[in-house]
Amino acid sequence: MIPFSPPHIDDEIVNEVVAALRSGWITTGPRTKLFEQKIAEYCGVPHVLCVNSASSGLELMLRWFGIGPGDEVIVPAYTYTATAEVVVHCGAKPVLVDVNPDFLISVESICKALSPKTKVIMPVDIAGMPCDYEAIMALVNEAEVKKCFKPANEIQKQLGRPLVLSDAAHSLGAWYKGKHTGAVADITVFSFHAVKNLTTAEGGAICLALPDTFDAEAIYKYLNTFSLHGQSKDALAKTQVGNWRYDVYECGYKCNMTDVAAAMGLVELARYDAMILKRRKEIFDAYTNAFGSDDRFQIPEYETADKTSSYHVYALRIKNVSEAQRDAIMQRIFEQEVSVNVHFIPLPMLTAYKNMGYNIADYPVSYDNYSREISLPVYYDLTDEQVRQVIEAVKNSLYS
Numbered sequence: 310m311i312p313f314s315p316p317h318i319d320d321e322i323v324n325e326v327v328a329a330l331r332s333g334w335i336t337t338g339p340r341t342k343l344f345e346q347k348i349a350e351y352c353g354v355p356h357v358l359c360v361n362s363a364s365s366g367l368e369l370m371l372r373w374f375g376i377g378p379g380d381e382v383i384v385p386a387y388t389y390t391a392t393a394e395v396v397v398h399c400g401a402k403p404v405l406v407d408v409n410p411d412f413l414i415s416v417e418s419i420c421k422a423l424s425p426k427t428k429v430i431m432p433v434d435i436a437g438m439p440c441d442y443e444a445i446m447a448l449v450n451e452a453e454v455k456k457c458f459k460p461a462n463e464i465q466k467q468l469g470r471p472l473v474l475s476d477a478a479h480s481l482g483a484w485y486k487g488k489h490t491g492a493v494a495d496i497t498v499f500s501f502h503a504v505k506n507l508t509t510a511e512g513g514a515i516c517l518a519l520p521d522t523f524d525a526e527a528i529y530k531y532l533n534t535f536s537l538h539g540q541s542k543d544a545l546a547k548t549q550v551g552n553w554r555y556d557v558y559e560c561g562y563k564c565n566m567t568d569v570a571a572a573m574g575l576v577e578l579a580r581y582d583a584m585i586l587k588r589r590k591e592i593f594d595a596y597t598n599a600f601g602s603d604d605r606f607q608i609p610e611y612e613t614a615d616k617t618s619s620y621h622v623y624a625l626r627i628k629n630v631s632e633a634q635r636d637a638i639m640q641r642i643f644e645q646e647v648s649v650n651v652h653f654i655p656l657p658m659l660t661a662y663k664n665m666g667y668n669i670a671d672y673p674v675s676y677d678n679y680s681r682e683i684s685l686p687v688y689y690d691l692t693d694e695q696v697r698q699v700i701e702a703v704k705n706s707l708y709s
């Protein structure tokens with residue numbers, strides 16, 4: 310069976326993890342801080358905080374911005390539940406909007422969904438392709454939108470407009486108009502979950518690229534504390550002789566990254582472009598060569614004049630099929646020993662969101678994208694021969 314996306318774990322990673330385990334320091338410490346610096350350099354931003362997942366990173370930032378009951382956060386209907394879930398955890402309302410045929414949040418839909426309660430917009434770089442950030446930033450900076458914005462605290466007053474918080478769980482290493490993701494939205498959060506391009510088993514990173522009026526260094530320090538119980542000293546600082554007394558500034562969260570996880574991340578980031586992205590692009594190109602010339606298929610965009618994907622998900626669509634026909638095609642692909650997937654079932658189709666009153670009929674593009682989508686295996690260890698098997702299996706599975 311060809312799996313969907315196993316992680317690539319080799320001796321280099323194992324040796325670094327063992328080195329971390331033997332170093333005498335396994336939780337947040339020197340490796341995590343170095344990993345933060347390396348991500349910051351890679352993305353071209355001054356400040357990055359590592360956390361234990363993208364979900365906790367997104368929630369931490371919503372809490373930092375003061376999101377709570379009565380607030381609205383605009384989220385695409387076509388995403389993983391994590392994006393909207395964190396809004397619910399804060400007691401605010403996720404306002405789901407439709408996407409474009411390219412799977413990415415529709416700026417026109419954002420515009421229609423804006424209200425005086427809108428505090429945050431959360432674009433999601435589905436499959437690794439950056440959203441249209443220039444248009445989104447232009448929208449939140451429009452005089453009308455700023456006038457409508459009702460700040461409820463000092464941070465919101467300082468920004469003076471809705472925050473653009475990017476869910477970049479898929480898009481580490483992607484480019485948007487000459488910048489890496491991480492440097493484009495106000496705040497960007499990456500995921501290092503086991504199925505993502507770069508993995509620390511579980512993990513995430515928050516990149517700060519707020520307007521210059523913000524003191525990013527001070528925000529970084531605040532978040533560092535806020536992600537560790539709101540305590541004045543972390544465990545490493547407390548190991549210094551005599552340095553035992555601490556204070557708790559506020560009731561914070563507990564979502565720090567461990568040095569064991571950072572050890573994996575450091576190895577992977579150092580070879581990410583040359584090894585991981587290079588191989589993923591080769592696989593994407595092979596699929597595009599095979600399916601692009603066959604008009605039963607709609608191939609995904611992953612390189613345009615303004616954007617380069619991180620090649621996270623190869624979201625193939627079948628033309629002129631119903632959801633049930635797509636499901637049957639997937640079944641026949643599985644029967645040929647190839648694992649495929651769907652990214653994603655739109656949120657309004659899931660029980661929790663139906664119970665909130667969302668109806669998929671209001672999201673026609675999300676439904677159309679979903680109903681014809683099949684995600685193909687893409688991972689470093691997938692061989693050329695296996696890529697050919699996947700292509701064969703997919704082609705054999707269609708109604709002729």
Ligand SMILES: *Cc1c(COP(=O)(O)O)cnc(C)c1O
Nearest residue numbers: 362363364389391478500501502
């Ligand atoms: C994986 C994923 C997340 C959550 O990442 P975690 O690190 O597992 O919290 C969020 N959003 C999207 C779109 C994802 O695919």
